[in-house]
Amino acid sequence: MRYLPLTDLEREEMKKTIGISDIKELFSCIPSGKCYPSLADLPPALSEPELIAAFKEMGRKNRFADHLSFLGAGACAHFIPEVVSYLSSRGEFLTPYTPYQPEVSQGSLQAIFEYQTMMTMLTGLDVANASLYDGATAAAEAVLLAVRKSGRSRVLLAASLHPEYAAVIRTYVQNLPIELQTVAINEKDGRVDENDLNSKLDGATAAFVFQSPNFLGIVENSRSLAAATHAREAHAVQVVSEAMSLAYLMPAADCGVDLVVGEAQSFGLSLGFGGPYLGFMTAREEFLRQMPGRLVGQTVDLDGKRGYVLTLSTREQHIKREKATSNICSNEAWCALRAGMYLAVMGKTGLARAARTCHLNAAYFAAAAASLKQIKVVYPENFYNEVLIEVKKGRAGDFLAALKKKGILAGVPMNRFDTAWQNRLLLAFSEVHDRKAIDRLLVAMGECA
């Protein structure tokens, strides 16, 4: 077997050295009646060409790539410069363990330090951690962090938070003394209903968690939400499921937000059918010692030379065990490293350009779609790159199916998340689309009555 370097002769020599004659003696500690189960149900080994063929065959059963896609809702196709794939796939970055030996891990450590820095530049907050699993678990960790920091137990979640994020938060807190309450959407503009928020904020509220751009695509008035939250001395937590928006919209810190967490898949990670992605967490300095996850910090070596280490590990499970700030150990280090590369390659100009293009493409679609009689653009302004539409005649499912026949995936049907969201589709636009692609969508929509 090509992955196993020992020869039979070497195995014999080694057994002799150990003082056994049969390899089974090494497993004599295991209850013998249970040993050596049948593996007959498993398929036989594949040679490398056979392996490639097997995956080709499974790949052929995927037809997604044949379609023009406008799917978003927490995962969005963006252009990835080749340099990012080329560099990040190097074994030096892909095959080390967590950098427990910093003397031989400065490459990964410095790259993550740079990533942390860029995330703070994008959100305007003081500190960023080295990663969490994904946007949903980052939101759940933010809830736990806010509860820990405030000593309070109620958390308000905006109804316009990604439904899967809200579901993960509910799962995380189900056995903890934390009470969740939902703050309604103002149906008129798709933003948080601030009256409802104000009526629910109280002295026991640890945090208000809202998403912006929210799940309906709408950019919230973060400043006003943060102010209302702070008036009750609770923490304002902004969730971001489209990280590209960070490069276009007012930094959350400038709006008074305390914690910004979310999904950074947009920064150089392929769609990958949902993962691995990149959860990020950025916070004001005061949260630092309560934060979950790894942190890379700068220090010096014995010669006074600059270097980087994993730091503040007394927060973590390997030191604090059940008193740790989180149970996280392996995180998404390589995804963070890759995001750092992506941000560096895109740079100040490229990132701003891509982020603006996402919005302009969505704006172009929304303006043109408003004149289609089949659909209604629910919120014609204040979206970032996602546009919510309502199918006026017939069912959204049929409309989608007709467009799919034309090779177009015209958005995510919202009733998959909430039965109240009937006949609504959420379409995402990014810099991978151009005018031609959007025109094709518009024409096809016009043809599907």
Add this chain to the structure above:
Amino acid sequence: MTALPKLIFDLSREGKIGCGLAEADVPAEPVIDSACLRAGIADFPEVSEVEIVRHYMALSRLNYSLDAGFYPLGSCTMKYNPKINEKLAAGDEFQAHPYAPHDLVQGNLEIMARLEEWLVVLTGMAGFTLTPAAGAHGEFTGMLVIRKYLQEKGDARKVVLIPDSAHGTNPASAHFAGYEIREIPSNAQGIIGIEELRAHLKPDVAALMMTNPNTLGIFESNISAIAEALHANGSLLYMDGANLNALLGIVRPGDLGVDVMHINLHKTFATPHGGGGPGSGPVGVASHLLPFLPVPRVRRNQDRFEVVYDDPRSIGRVKNFYGQFLVMVRALAYLLALGRENVRRVAEDAVLNANYIRKKLEGVLDLPYKTPSLHEVVFSDHGLPVKTLDIAKRLLDYGFHPFTIYFPLIVHGAMMIEPTETESKETLDEFIGVMNTILREARENPELLRQAPVQTPVRRLDETLAARKPVLKWRRGENI
């Protein structure tokens, strides 16, 4: 010594461009209040493409990696990551959007279904969720499943038992699932004794979390009796499968009375660690716990594949979308390459390699537990003139990554060595030779070890300074 690369921010010059994206070609104006928009991103890098390449190439050269050499980190299973798996996982045909209609992603769903089928055969568990993102996430998921099951039976209970040799994630995961932790001491053989267990097995015990083989590399040989005692008490047995590599094709946890277990695809199934993730931590359960697994779940229906999103008894969702899909692709590719002929060989060679190292080093290092080792061996620093840390750092000078140090906590100055099955005898002999050299140096010139490493890009780093005055980002003019 090599000069360290500058930070990307110090390479930045106004006007440089690294990306080749054009401006939008649509005739459109922003439809957001301009007060909501940001000006530029201050201090964000402006670096050309060639300088980016050289920057990261320079950084890559500062890393030790599994591709570069031996990486005997105990309980981490740093086995070779087959290169074909990277190519397969990067295939365009697998990069579907997670909300793509199911008829367009049958291949991806098949990959998940087939991986689950493999895991079921290998472990004897009734079914798996593939959603958890890493080992600790799997532990948390598993503990939520246990709690939900007990709750439904009318008694969630309060306590989870955890042996003192356990990894820190175990108590942390159980804590976040709402449990109190009660620690059980290991016995003189380094395992959980049935008497020690009985002494702690009160009616309030929900489960025992057992790592098997444990972090001493020892098989918990009382496991069946422990499972029986737990079950008689209405408690469940959770197995941390971090060290499953030693048991592949040898014994199935499901046959030993295990109720819930997690697996680390990034350990046992050869997916790369990426410098700290992404991992993937599938959780397997016995049949009575199947209804409680998280959603979504992929189901095979003849030759079609479906997804179940709602299950009234499920603990709910633990992660966005389906989990770390591209990690699953690599794991399945690894398993298909191994096939039924080689699965057992993996465990046998891994255990053979560990025992070879044990035999060759037990004369020169203290072996606190004489119980037979499986995939890893743990020595202590007893009788050495230097600390474990000094030996580890000296190994760096000889071009080896050190073993896991100071863990498990029950061994003084622990040196936990796991060679895995993908190392050749030549590599093991070389490592053993270097260890002997270092131990001789320790006796003759201990200062040499205390100063080590000297061959690495940086020398020992001041971790106290890093924690006392945290510098967690670059600031113009403030970094050295």
